[in-house]
Amino acid sequence: MNGWRVLAAAAAVGFMAAPAAGQAESGPATRAEVIAERQAAKAEALEPEEPSAAEALVTTVRTVLFESPSGFYPLVDSVRSGGGFAAGGGYRRYYRGDTYWDLHGLYSIRGYKQVELGTASVADTPAPGRFQFAIRTGWRDVTRLAYYGVGMDTAVEDRTNSRVQETYAGGSVRGRPHKWVALRAEADVERYVLGPGRGPHPSIETVHAAAAPGLGGTSSFARVGGTAAFDWRESPGYTKTGGYYGATLQAWLNRDSAYAFERLDVDVVQHVPILRETWVLALRGRLQSILDDGDVVPFYLLPALGSGRTLRAYATDRFRDRHALLLSAEWRWAPNRHFFDMALFFDAGKVTSRRADLDLRGLRTNWGIGARFHGPSSTPLRVEVAKGREGWGYIFTAAPAF
Numbered sequence: 001m002n003g004w005r006v007l008a009a010a011a012a013v014g015f016m017a018a019p020a021a022g023q024a025e026s027g028p029a030t031r032a033e034v035i036a037e038r039q040a041a042k043a044e045a046l047e048p049e050e051p052s053a054a055e056a057l058v059t060t061v062r063t064v065l066f067e068s069p070s071g072f073y074p075l076v077d078s079v080r081s082g083g084g085f086a087a088g089g090g091y092r093r094y095y096r097g098d099t100y101w102d103l104h105g106l107y108s109i110r111g112y113k114q115v116e117l118g119t120a121s122v123a124d125t126p127a128p129g130r131f132q133f134a135i136r137t138g139w140r141d142v143t144r145l146a147y148y149g150v151g152m153d154t155a156v157e158d159r160t161n162s163r164v165q166e167t168y169a170g171g172s173v174r175g176r177p178h179k180w181v182a183l184r185a186e187a188d189v190e191r192y193v194l195g196p197g198r199g200p201h202p203s204i205e206t207v208h209a210a211a212a213p214g215l216g217g218t219s220s221f222a223r224v225g226g227t228a229a230f231d232w233r234e235s236p237g238y239t240k241t242g243g244y245y246g247a248t249l250q251a252w253l254n255r256d257s258a259y260a261f262e263r264l265d266v267d268v269v270q271h272v273p274i275l276r277e278t279w280v281l282a283l284r285g286r287l288q289s290i291l292d293d294g295d296v297v298p299f300y301l302l303p304a305l306g307s308g309r310t311l312r313a314y315a316t317d318r319f320r321d322r323h324a325l326l327l328s329a330e331w332r333w334a335p336n337r338h339f340f341d342m343a344l345f346f347d348a349g350k351v352t353s354r355r356a357d358l359d360l361r362g363l364r365t366n367w368g369i370g371a372r373f374h375g376p377s378s379t380p381l382r383v384e385v386a387k388g389r390e391g392w393g394y395i396f397t398a399a400p401a402f
Contacts, residue, residue: 069092070092070093070094070100071091071092071093072089072090072091073089073090073091073092074087074088074089075087075088075089075090075104075106076380076381076398077106077398078106078108078397078398078399079106079107079108079112079113079114079140079142080112080140080142081307081308081309081316081317082110082142082144082145082146082307082315082316082317083108083109083110083112083142083144084108084109084110084112085108085109085396086106086107086108086109086112086114087106087107088104088105088106088107089104089105090102090103090104090105091103091104094122098121098122099119099120099121099122100119100120100121100122101117101118101119102116102117102118102119102120103115103116103117104116110143110144110199111141111143111144111198112140112141112142112143112144113139113140113141114138114139114140114141115138115139116136116137116138116139117136117137117138118134118135118136118137118138119134119135119136120132120133120134120135120136121133121134127176128176128177128178128179129175129176129177130175130176131173131174131175132173132174132175133171133172133173133174134171134172134174135170135171136168136169136170136171137168137169137170138167138168138169139165139166139167139168140165140166140168141163141165141166142163142164142165142166143161143163143197143198143199144161144163144197144198144199144201145161145162145163145164145197145300145317146159146160146161146201146315146316146317146318147159147160147161147162147204147208147212147299147300147317147320148160148317148318148319148320149208149211149320150211150299150302150320150321150353151319151320151321151351151352151353152319152321152350152351152352152362152364154319156315156390158207159201159315160197160201160202160203160204160206160207160208161197161198161199161201161202161203161204162194162195162196162197162203162204162205162215162300163194163195163196163197163198164192164193164194164300165192165193165194165195166190166191166192166193167190167191168188168189168190168191169188169189170186170187170188170189170223171186171187171188172184172185172186172187173185173186179232180230180231180232181228181229181230181231182227182228182229182230182231182246183226183227183228183229184226184227185225185226185227186223186224186225186226187222187223187224187225188222188223189220189221189222189223190220190221190222190223190252191218191219191220191221192214192218192219192220192221192298192300193218194214194215194216194217194218194219194300208299212299213259213296213297213298213299214259214297214298214299214300214301215299219254219259219298220254220255221252221253221254221259222252222253223250223251223252223253224250224251224253225248225249225250225251226248226249227246227247227248228246228247229244229245229246229247229267230243230244230245230246231243231244231245231246233269233271234376234377235376235377235378236400237374237375237377237378237379237400238374238375238376238377238378238379238400239271240271240273240277240280240332240334241271241273241277241280242271243268243269243270243271244267244268244269245267245268245269246266246267246268247264247265247266247267248264248265248266248267249262249263249264249265250262250263250265252301258296259295259296259297259298260295261290261291261292261295261296261297261301262290262291262292262295263288263289263290263291263303264287264288264289264291265286265287265288266286266287267284267285267286268283268284268285268286269282269283269284269402270282270283270284271283277334277337278333278334279331279332279333279334280330280331280332280333280334281329281330281331281332282328282329282330282331282332282343282401282402283328283329283330284326284327284328284329284402285326285327285328286324286325286326287323287324287325287326287358288303288323288324289303289322289323289324289355289358290302290303290322290323293322293354293355297322299320302320302321302322303320303321303322303323303324303351304317304318304319304320304324304351305318305319305324305326305349305350305351305364306318306319308382308384308395308397308399308401309397309399309401309402310326310347310349311326311347311348311349311364311366311388312345312347312366312368312384312386312393312395313347313366313367313368313386313387313388313389313390313391313392313393314364314366314388314390314393315390315393318390319349319350319351319364320351321351321352321353322351322352322353322354322355323351323352323353323354323355323357323358324349324350324351324352325349325350325351325352325358325363326347326348326349327347327348327349327363328345328346328347328348328401328402329345329346330343330344330345330346330401331343331344331345339373339374339375340371340372340373340374341371341372341374342369342370342371342372343369343370343371343372343384343401344367344368344369345367345368345369345370345384345386345401346365346366346367347365347366347367347386348363348364348365349363349364350362350363350364364388364389365388365389366386366387366388366389366393367386367387368384368385368386368387368393369384369385370382370383370384370385370395370401371383371384372400372401374400379398379399379400380398381396381397381398382395382396382397382398382399382400382401383395383396384401
């Protein structure tokens with residue numbers, strides 16, 4: 001009996017185990033077939049992935065603002081400091097690689113206008129050992145050019161406006177004999193026609209008729225200049241590292257020598273990255289000086305302070321004189337490394353009639369905070385608010401601070 005019981009138990013176990021063994025043999029093969037069938041079905045249904053509406057918009061904005069495409073394009077820029085927000089458009093056509101023809105026009109909210117035709121290279125910075133050229137001609141209409149008088153002691157109430165229409169034509173050549181050495185030479189012919197200013201302030205001839213050189217009539221100049229600099233920034237339009245140490249000498253040559261003069265500009269910029277460029281300390285110093293104290297300079301060509309790139313809390317061209325000193329410092333940080341920066345800044349500066357008075361006494365100052373939307377090599381939008389002795393200043397521009 002015991003033997004029969006053992007055989008019966010063994011038979012029962014074998015019967016129960018048989019289906020499991022069968023499943024173990026057929027299960028993996030079945031799963032592999034199912035997976036293969038599913039993969040084949042997916043492969044048949046695959047289609048190119050379409051970008052979302054947001055992705056398409058970002059791509060379009062990047063192309064228009066940060067690149068230089070062929071064809072028609074919208075344009076947001078500045079006709080001149082003080083003109084306010086300006087918008088327009090243009091047409092660009094490439095020839096010979098990265099060289100193009102360009103025609104564009106702008107109109108600002110304060111009635112400033114500009115039309116320019118030119119040809120140039122798309123590259124912001126020439127490669128080492130290469131030189132590039134640009135040729136341009138255009139017309140600019142500044143309807144509310146501010147003039148408060150000369151010096152630091154003028155008052156806000158002294159403001160007058162003049163209208164300056166400028167026609168210009170010329171060209172420039174620039175290059176880098178070394179990756180850190182930047183050279184530039186330029187020559188232009190310029191014609192200025194002055195007239196009564198527009199806007200809410202008095203026209204200049206009603207207040208400063210005898211004290212503003214160059215007022216009334218027409219003045220023409222041939223302007224020549226040259227720049228030599230050590231420049232190791234990533235790009236002039238946007239950078240987190242490097243510096244710029246340069247000097248520019250320009251001469252305005254007048255046919256009757258009534259307003260012929262020379263001006264020297266010295267600009268020093270240094271960017272100090274901190275913690276892998278999470279923060280950047282940016283410093284700037286600029287000096288502008290009319291070289292000969294005997295030269296008579298039209299008021300609209302005098303060195304000036306006050307604008308979105310100088311004393312940012314003060315009105316454009318708030319202070320004018322023969323010599324100008326500007327100092328700026330910014331503490332920048334990047335909430336987003338790819339397209340957005342914030343900055344705290346401080347500006348200080350003065351204008352003087354004598355070069356010997358360019359010291360640190362009597363500086364006008366301001367402080368402020370700003371936001372910058374940028375690409376790898378450009379800053380198409382900078383928004384800032386600044387506070388100075390004369391109140392608040394607001395900056396909305398398509399250019400870097402420095």
